Amino acid sequence: MTDGSEAAVHGGPAADRTRPAPHGSTATVSRWVEVHRLAVAGREPLIARDVGNRVAGLWMVRSRFADTAALARATLTLGPDAAAFHDLGWALVSTGRPWEALANYEQALAIRREKGDRPGEAAALNNIGGVHHRLSDRRKALSYYEQALPITREVGDRSGEATTLNNIGNVYERLGDRQQALAYYQQALSIQQEIGDGAGGATTLNNIGSVHYRLGDQTQALAYYQRAMPIMQEVGNRAGEATTLNNIGIVYSSDDPRRALTYFRQALAIQRDVGDRAGEATSLTNIGGAHHRLGDLRQASYHIEQALPILQAIGDRASETIARYNIAMICRANGDLDRAIHELELVVDLDRQVDHPDLASDTAMLEQLRRERAQPGEER
Numbered sequence: 353m354t355d356g357s358e359a360a361v362h363g364g365p366a367a368d369r370t371r372p373a374p375h376g377s378t379a380t381v382s383r384w385v386e387v388h389r390l391a392v393a394g395r396e397p398l399i400a401r402d403v404g405n406r407v408a409g410l411w412m413v414r415s416r417f418a419d420t421a422a423l424a425r426a427t428l429t430l431g432p433d434a435a436a437f438h439d440l441g442w443a444l445v446s447t448g449r450p451w452e453a454l455a456n457y458e459q460a461l462a463i464r465r466e467k468g469d470r471p472g473e474a475a476a477l478n479n480i481g482g483v484h485h486r487l488s489d490r491r492k493a494l495s496y497y498e499q500a501l502p503i504t505r506e507v508g509d510r511s512g513e514a515t516t517l518n519n520i521g522n523v524y525e526r527l528g529d530r531q532q533a534l535a536y537y538q539q540a541l542s543i544q545q546e547i548g549d550g551a552g553g554a555t556t557l558n559n560i561g562s563v564h565y566r567l568g569d570q571t572q573a574l575a576y577y578q579r580a581m582p583i584m585q586e587v588g589n590r591a592g593e594a595t596t597l598n599n600i601g602i603v604y605s606s607d608d609p610r611r612a613l614t615y616f617r618q619a620l621a622i623q624r625d626v627g628d629r630a631g632e633a634t635s636l637t638n639i640g641g642a643h644h645r646l647g648d649l650r651q652a653s654y655h656i657e658q659a660l661p662i663l664q665a666i667g668d669r670a671s672e673t674i675a676r677y678n679i680a681m682i683c684r685a686n687g688d689l690d691r692a693i694h695e696l697e698l699v700v701d702l703d704r705q706v707d708h709p710d711l712a713s714d715t716a717m718l719e720q721l722r723r724e725r726a727q728p729g730e731e732r
Contacts, residue, residue, distance in 0.1 A: 381410055388423065397430035408439040413551065415590040415626040417443040434463040434472060438479065445483055446591065448629025448666040454483045474503035474512055478519060485523065486630065488669040488706040494523045511552060514543040518556055525563060526670065528709025534563045551592075554583035558596055565603060574603045594622040594631055598638060609642040616642060630671070633662040637675050644682060653682050673702045677714065680721075689725040696721060 384407050391400035404427040411420045424440035427433055441456035461476035463469075481496030497520045504512040521536030537560045544553040561576030577599045584593040601615030620635035622628075640656035643649075656678050663672040680695035696718040703711040 381407060385423075388426070392426045392429060395430065397427075397433075400427050400430055401433050401435060405435045405439070408435075412439065412442055414588040415446070415592075415628070417446045417627050421447075432459065432463060434460045434467075434469070434476075437463070438475065441479060441483075445479075445486065447627040448662065450483045450486050450667055454480065457483065470503050471507050471509050471512065474500040474507070474509065474516070477503070478512070478516055481519060485519070485526075487667045490523050490527055490707060494520065497523065510543050510547050511549055514540040514547075514549065514552055514556070517543070518552075518559060522559060525559070525566070526709075527707060530563050530566055534560065537563065550583050551587045551589060554580040554587070554589070554592060554596075557583075558592070558599060561599060565599070570603050574600065577603070590622050590626050591628050591631060594619040594626075594628065594635070597622070598631070598635055601638060601642075605638070605642055605645065609645040613639060613642045629662055630666055630668060633659040633666070633668070633671060633675070636662075637671070637678065641678055644678065644685075649682050649685055653679070656682070669702050670706045670708060673699050673706070673708060673710075673714075676702070680717075684721060684724075689721060693718065693721050693725065 384403050388400055388403045388407060391397075391403060404423050408420050408423055411417075411423070420439055421443035424436040424443065427436040428440070437456045437460035441453040441460065444450070444456065445453035457476055457479045461473065461480065464472035464476050477496045477500035481493040481500065484490075484496065485493035497516055501513065501516045501520070504510075504516055517536045517540040521533040521540065524530075524536065525533035537556055541553060541556040541560065543549075544556060557576045557580040561573040561580070564570075564576065565573035577596055581593065581596045581600070584596055597615045597619040601612040601619065603612075604615065605612035616635050616638045620632060620639065623631035623635055636655045636659035640652045640654070640659070643655065644652035656675050659675050660672065660679070663669075663675055676695045676699045680692040680699065683689070683692035683695065696714065699714050700711065700718055702708070703714055708714075
């Protein structure tokens, strides 16, 4: 297992295909927000849903998750609405509350199916799959994505098809099948370029970069991340910008950990600002890893120990394995083999739970540490 927590983004929550294309000046959005407030106060559900849907579409791509959640909750005071459940689910999953997000997505799915809304059904299936992916249940996530894909093709939703292909690719990447992942990502990117989806293409560029990094081609990985960055910034996707900063930092972390730290710290500041708890934990883990490489074990432990309760709270068992592995290596360096072995035992157990591709290597490291404890003088 590597001692970094790469932050590649997958296709993310699927867009609500009933939503008007998000656009509008700041002044226009401010007027819409006021119209929405008045519509909720006046018990006008049709107006509140339409305007709320437009505003949420703009806010979500700009990582305004708390505002989106408040807007959706206000809309839902007027009765069930699939788009509002979708928006609330997106905001919740983006701020580290996957189980609450799942409940909202499932309500959106039920409404979509009841109304025969096939594009909306595909989006909901994708989003439910995304929550299971964040909870490290890759196989369950894949089952939802594979239900969504034929629907997106059936209704001609090219953007939704690309999102689904991206999500399937991310599952295969996390399961260790990198060539299969790359094939899905390349299909997604081809569609996004064809339809002019720059924002979606930036996500895919990040994911392709992630595969190249995992295949050991750091130069190619960096090239993809650097293509993604200006697009993320242009569209105002701050969470995606932070992910890209983290990924660039990972590339530099082995040879230039001080340079990597500058990227990780920039990412952390953005993630805390937008409330991205999963991203925050990733950055804290990466900052800890960089300090470890620089020989500052105290700072390394301090940052990774901050990440651990966040990962446990949001149910990200796969990333928890990375954090615990890093803690184990720090404890080993400090001569605390008992704690190191305890952490690695937890890592191996988590690896089995999430079908992690590093199970064999982590098990081998655990056995090595057990031998070191049995023979205190043995060289490492």
